[in-house]
Amino acid sequence: MRIAALALAMMTGLGLGDFLDDFESYSPGEDPDISPDWSREPGGGYVLVAENGGNQVIEAFFPDSAYIGYLCDGADIWGDGSVSMDFSVTGSGTLMTVIARLQLFSGEAYVGGLIVWFQPFTYAYIGHVSMTGEYELLYSGTGPTMTPGTWSNVRLELEGENPVTLALYLDDQPAAQVQDSTYNLGPGLSGFALIYDSAVPSVLADNFEVVLAPQAMEAMTFGALKAAFSD
Ligand SMILES: [Ca+2]
Numbered sequence: 001m002r003i004a005a006l007a008l009a010m011m012t013g014l015g016l017g018d019f020l021d022d023f024e025s026y027s028p029g030e031d032p033d034i035s036p037d038w039s040r041e042p043g044g045g046y047v048l049v050a051e052n053g054g055n056q057v058i059e060a061f062f063p064d065s066a067y068i069g070y071l072c073d074g075a076d077i078w079g080d081g082s083v084s085m086d087f088s089v090t091g092s093g094t095l096m097t098v099i100a101r102l103q104l105f106s107g108e109a110y111v112g113g114l115i116v117w118f119q120p121f122t123y124a125y126i127g128h129v130s131m132t133g134e135y136e137l138l139y140s141g142t143g144p145t146m147t148p149g150t151w152s153n154v155r156l157e158l159e160g161e162n163p164v165t166l167a168l169y170l171d172d173q174p175a176a177q178v179q180d181s182t183y184n185l186g187p188g189l190s191g192f193a194l195i196y197d198s199a200v201p202s203v204l205a206d207n208f209e210v211v212l213a214p215q216a217m218e219a220m221t222f223g224a225l226k227a228a229f230s231d
Contacts, residue, residue: 023057039195045060045063049187082211084207092116092119095194096193108133126168155168
């Protein structure tokens with residue numbers, strides 16, 4: 001029993017790692033959903049890999065939905081670390097977000113990103129999404145200007161539980177930090193989502209990246225080892 005638990009702890013430790021998808025391994029026109037790394041939320045739109053000046057990106061398509069959501073199975077379940085993505089938006093009334101700590105059973109998650117409300121003006125926000133899909137903003141404030149066709153990097157960092165510290169960085173500049181002790185979501189899946197308000201936007205995205213906090217990996221592995229050896 002102990003040996004099995006130890007083996008599991010070691011495998012879990014080895015399984016933890018950073019994740020990056022720069023979408024270069026796909027053929028243009030493919031949906032990343034074909035890869036085991038990604039799951040597309042049913043009922044929403046989709047993204048397809050596209051050429052963009054010698055670089056492969058993903059392009060959003062909203063055939064009959066104002067929503068697109070993808071979860072990154074390749075990044076697995078994690079708690080402390082950061083999730084980031086590059087976005088390029090043409091069109092007002094567009095929300096782009098990274099998702100973290102999505103709970104498998106309740107569907108709750110933390111989100112962080114930008115709302116282009118009237119291009120080039122944006123709001124930066126950190127929020128919580130309920131199981132019914134309602135957004136509650138934990139922070140919102142003026143974001144950087146985002147002219148059509150330019151790229152912005154959105155990064156959400158998460159640390160701890162009770163409270164959970166959430167920090168938003170835009171192009172590596174600190175944009176917001178909040179502490180949540182209301183929802184206290186533990187480790188979960190990560191991903192990204194796009195939503196638009198009225199006019200269909202043109203959205204490109206690239207470089208979805210998860211970087212785990214090294215101390216979190218040590219803590220989790222050490223905790224698992226302790227659990228393996230305790231009666
Ligand atoms: Ca790329």
